[in-house]
Each structure stands twice: as structure tokens, then as C-alpha cells.
Amino acid sequence: MKANDFAVTPDLMLVTEAAAFLRLRPSTIRAWILRRRIPYLKLGGRVCLRRVDLEALLDRSVIPALPYGRDGFKSTGNSPPLRTKAVEGQEGRDK
Numbered sequence: 772m773k774a775n776d777f778a779v780t781p782d783l784m785l786v787t788e789a790a791a792f793l794r795l796r797p798s799t800i801r802a803w804i805l806r807r808r809i810p811y812l813k814l815g816g817r818v819c820l821r822r823v824d825l826e827a828l829l830d831r832s833v834i835p836a837l838p839y840g841r842d843g844f845k846s847t848g849n850s851p852p853l854r855t856k857a858v859e860g861q862e863g864r865d866k
Contacts, residue, residue, distance in 0.1 A: 782822050783812070789820040793829075 786804075790797040803809045804818060809828055812819045 783814075783819045784822060784825070786818055786820070789825055792822075792825055 784792060786797050786800050790800045793800070800809075800820070801818075804811050804820075809820065810824050812821070
């Protein structure tokens with residue numbers, strides 16, 4: 772029996788399928804399983820991952836966008852200065 776012969780439901784994925792879904796290497800998925808970073812199932816000696824667990828991993832990994840105003844800076848009312856002040860004692864070194 773080959774790995775492709777194993778019938779997995781659409782809700783369950785093999786390591787290679789999970790890696791393709793997340794666009795990672797299978798070795799990364801196996802390392803995460805070994806370190807218990809993601810939940811998994813063992814069915815008949817095969818390691819399977821649930822699609823909902825992978826989607827939850829993606830949801831937890833989202834970094835929210837910051838709200839920006841028209842000027843391109845965070846809308847705090849204060850735009851950061853375009854240039855920083857020279858460090859004390861280094862004003863004349865650029866000449």
C-alpha cells in the first residue's frame with residue numbers, strides 16, 4: 772500500500788498534503804508534530820492533520836494591519852519627523 776492509496780477524508784490530510792496546503796516542506800510539518808506545535812492524529816500508523824487545526828494555525832499567525840492616515844503614517848495625529856537629529860558630538864563629522 773502506497774501513501775497515495777490511503778483514503779483520507781477532505782477534513783484530514785497527510786503530512787505531505789498539509790505541507791502543500793501551508794506551502795511548507797513536509798520536514799517542517801514533521802518537526803512541528805515532533806515539538807507538538809500542531810495537533811495531529813495517528814490512524815492506522817499514519818499521521819494525519821485536521822484541516823480545521825491547520826486553518827486555526829493560520830488564523831493565529833495573522834498579524835493585523837495598522838490603521839494609516841492619508842499621509843501614510845499611523846493615524847495618531849503626530850507624524851514622525853522626516854529626519855532625526857544628529858547625535859550629540861557628531862554634527863560636524865559629515866563635512
